Amino acid sequence: MKPKLALYWAASCGGCEIAVVDIEIKILDVAEFFDIVLWPCVMDFKYKDVEAMKDGEITLCLFNGAIRNSENEHIAKLLRAKSVVMVAFGSCAYEGCIPGLANFYDKKSILEYVYKDSPSLEDTSKGVYPVTKTKMPEGEIEIPEMWNTVKPLNQVIDVDYYIPGCPPQSNQIAAVIDVVVDILKNGKPLPPKGTILGAGEKTCCDECTRERKEKKIKKFYRPQAIIPNPEECLLDQGLVCMGPATRSGCDALCPKANSPCRGCYGPPPNVTDQGAKMVSALSSVIDSTDPAEVKSIIDTIADPLGTFYRFSLASSILHRVQIKENGEK
Amino acid sequence: MSDEKKTNGWDPKIAAFLCNWCTYTGADLAGVSRLKSSPCVRIIRVMCTGRVDPSFILQAFKKGADGVFIGGCHIGDCHYAEGNFKTLRRIEFLKSFLEKFGIDPKRLRLEWISASEGDKYAETTMSFEKQIRELGPLELMN
Numbered sequence: 001m002k003p004k005l006a007l008y009w010a011a012s013c014g015g016c017e018i019a020v021v022d023i024e025i026k027i028l029d030v031a032e033f034f035d036i037v038l039w040p041c042v043m044d045f046k047y048k049d050v051e052a053m054k055d056g057e058i059t060l061c062l063f064n065g066a067i068r069n070s071e072n073e074h075i076a077k078l079l080r081a082k083s084v085v086m087v088a089f090g091s092c093a094y095e096g097c098i099p100g101l102a103n104f105y106d107k108k109s110i111l112e113y114v115y116k117d118s119p120s121l122e123d124t125s126k127g128v129y130p131v132t133k134t135k136m137p138e139g140e141i142e143i144p145e146m147w148n149t150v151k152p153l154n155q156v157i158d159v160d161y162y163i164p165g166c167p168p169q170s171n172q173i174a175a176v177i178d179v180v181v182d183i184l185k186n187g188k189p190l191p192p193k194g195t196i197l198g199a200g201e202k203t204c205c206d207e208c209t210r211e212r213k214e215k216k217i218k219k220f221y222r223p224q225a226i227i228p229n230p231e232e233c234l235l236d237q238g239l240v241c242m243g244p245a246t247r248s249g250c251d252a253l254c255p256k257a258n259s260p261c262r263g264c265y266g267p268p269p270n271v272t273d274q275g276a277k278m279v280s281a282l283s284s285v286i287d288s289t290d291p292a293e294v295k296s297i298i299d300t301i302a303d304p305l306g307t308f309y310r311f312s313l314a315s316s317i318l319h320r321v322q323i324k325e326n327g328e329k
Numbered sequence: 330m331s332d333e334k335k336t337n338g339w340d341p342k343i344a345a346f347l348c349n350w351c352t353y354t355g356a357d358l359a360g361v362s363r364l365k366s367s368p369c370v371r372i373i374r375v376m377c378t379g380r381v382d383p384s385f386i387l388q389a390f391k392k393g394a395d396g397v398f399i400g401g402c403h404i405g406d407c408h409y410a411e412g413n414f415k416t417l418r419r420i421e422f423l424k425s426f427l428e429k430f431g432i433d434p435k436r437l438r439l440e441w442i443s444a445s446e447g448d449k450y451a452e453t454t455m456s457f458e459k460q461i462r463e464l465g466p467l468e469l470m471n
Binding site: 106148149271272273275276277279280282283284286288289291294295298299304305316317318319320321322323324 | 382383384386387388390391404414415417418419421422423425426429430431432469470471
């Protein structure tokens with residue numbers, strides 16, 4: 001009997017699904033080796049099919065997407081019970097990613113903007129909020145309830161392995177699949193629990209080919225403000241490149257396209273908080289010792305929190321921005 | 330809840346990262362000199378304030394500190410020549426960061442206190458404790 005494979009998406013954009021099929025011809029190996037039992041984006045299965053399974057019946061679950069609502073959480077818990085190996089696949093499941101930026105706000109202020117204050121709403125629909133339960137002639141129907149805080153997968157269930165990236169690079173996914181098949185076919189031991197798969201053990205800078213000099217920065221620029229020299233370190237040129245605080249594994253894809261690293265592979269090994277590490281890295285290269293001038297240089301970084309935690313706010317030490325009861329930050 | 334805590338004998342928790350060469354020795358001097366310094370301060374000795382990674386400070390707040398105090402050598406006196414310059418920039422950066430996180434940056438304080446300034450250590454920690462009492466307990470959302 002073939003080992004069973006489940007792929008699921010929670011709060012995500014679908015990019016991880018594209019990345020999986022981007023492994024091209026290898027997807028046929030996956031289909032041949034595994035019995036796919038759940039893949040909502042691609043194949044037609046029902047939740048009740050999964051519910052009917054025995055605990056531990058699924059060998060491998062690749063779970064992408066953050067936990068944003070009651071349905072995400074319910075399915076995460078269900079798949080955890082049914083799966084032997086649970087993998088947080090992609091940045092959303094690993095660290096919250098773009099959906100995690102909702103943690104800049106709370107549920108109340110998000111709903112208010114979307115259903116009451118958004119300028120594109122018609123007057124008649126302003127202030128009309130969705131409800132989770134609705135009576136219909138056929139009976140009561142229910143939609144999932146949105147949570148106040150977006151969580152990465154490991155804040156809700158026990159996770160065995162992580163594959164970072166927004167999305168994970170296809171060559172890395174293919175390599176992970178080879179490893180998994182090798183383990184299952186030849187009885188090789190599993191890697192230690194908590195291992196980050198499909199990525200490197202250094203920073204993005206390690207894979208970047210640009211020339212680095214001693215950094216001394218007087219002013220930061222937004223990417224659209226300057227045309228960077230393609231040979232020199234982007235951070236040296238005053239662009240906020242997340243390379244020093246980001247795990248290697250993507251082969252420095254963005255810097256190779258003359259664009260600063262966005263940080264999607266998450267913090268490097270032994271770093272718990274990507275944003276704090278970036279504060280530390282930039283503090284070392286700001287060229288001033290006068291507090292007032294330091295502050296004015298820092299102020300040239302547009303949206304530091306959103307830039308440093310673009311992918312990892314939900315898994316950062318503080319998890320979210322604090323919102324007072326009156327909605328103030 | 331904050332008000333209730335304030336009136337029901339709440340004492341703030343202050344995590345203090347003190348450099349081995351100056352402020353830690355200054356704190357020692359304050360004790361030996363029998364000066365009254367804040368009893369709410371929990372001291373963590375580090376070799377240099379430059380060792381204090383910003384994540385230590387965030388972790389302290391997350392784990393229940395109401396305030397974080399960093400004490401190091403005066404500018405120009407760093408045992409490692411330029412450790413405290415890095416600290417100066419980091420703390421300045423982190424203060425604006427904390428504000429954006431919705432945490433009052435007054436909960437984080439950096440002071441240069443030399444080994445001979447026991448009185449400054451005592452006064453600074455007392456005034457910091459007072460400030461944290463005014464701000465009340467830090468209650469983080471989940």
